[in-house]
Amino acid sequence: MIKHLFSYYSIFKNYSSNSIIVMEEFHDFTMMFLTIITFFILVVILRLIISKFFNYKFMENINMELIWTILPMGILIFIAYPSLFYLYLFDLLVNPSVTIKVFGAQWYWIYENFDNLKGYTYSSYMIQDLEMLSLENYKMGWRLLETDTRLTVPYGAKIQCLTTSLDVIHSFSIPELGIKVDAVPGRLNSINFQISRPGVYYGQCAEICGTGHPFMPICLEAI
Numbered sequence: 001m002i003k004h005l006f007s008y009y010s011i012f013k014n015y016s017s018n019s020i021i022v023m024e025e026f027h028d029f030t031m032m033f034l035t036i037i038t039f040f041i042l043v044v045i046l047r048l049i050i051s052k053f054f055n056y057k058f059m060e061n062i063n064m065e066l067i068w069t070i071l072p073m074g075i076l077i078f079i080a081y082p083s084l085f086y087l088y089l090f091d092l093l094v095n096p097s098v099t100i101k102v103f104g105a106q107w108y109w110i111y112e113n114f115d116n117l118k119g120y121t122y123s124s125y126m127i128q129d130l131e132m133l134s135l136e137n138y139k140m141g142w143r144l145l146e147t148d149t150r151l152t153v154p155y156g157a158k159i160q161c162l163t164t165s166l167d168v169i170h171s172f173s174i175p176e177l178g179i180k181v182d183a184v185p186g187r188l189n190s191i192n193f194q195i196s197r198p199g200v201y202y203g204q205c206a207e208i209c210g211t212g213h214p215f216m217p218i219c220l221e222a223i
């Protein structure tokens with residue numbers, strides 16, 4: 001466990017811009033503290049239940065109070081430091097090889113890919129239930145998640161994603177890839193990510209944007 005902890009801190013030096021791997025590492029790191037604390041609390045509770053002795057004159061212990069104030073503070077700092085480090089790391093631009101533009105609209109997404117500096121734009125609408133049943137290709141598709149056109153990106157490449165909105169605030173979110181960036185009208189927000197394996201990734205708008213909000217899914221295909 002201790003070994004894992006130090007190996008975790010060593011990846012600061014040769015970090016990967018692959019946010020999925022980094023997020024998984026951070027999850028494991030945080031879960032380590034969570035497991036230790038839960039186990040400790042359980043032991044304390046068990047001991048209190050089992051123990052027949054108790055001291056009713058036991059009113060205060062300054063040293064113990066000092067420890068249980070400072071120790072959690074230290075643990076929080078230990079978790080907050082890598083958390084903030086990665087938060088700022090994801091905003092760093094590490095020479096992207098692919099740039100995509102995402103426009104949120106009521107209630108669909110517009111994507112723009114670039115091929116030799118020439119951009120081409122396409123809209124992505126959700127496939128309606130009845131339409132989905134009639135389409136042979138989509139019979140195995142996810143209801144309310146499948147779109148007529150997919151945002152297509154190469155896997156393994158460093159991708160810069162620029163988002164904005166045409167009307168109200170939307171949020172471009174793909175939980176599986178650890179992506180969530182607000183599409184705000186008049187603002188250009190950017191997020192960087194790298195997909196490690198090919199496949200289809202689903203997401204949904206993550207900002208209440210009107211009646212069609214649940215019906216503007218994101219369907220990203222890594223090829």
Ligand SMILES: [Cu+2]
Pocket residue numbers: 170171205206207208209210212213214
């Ligand atoms: Cu929405």
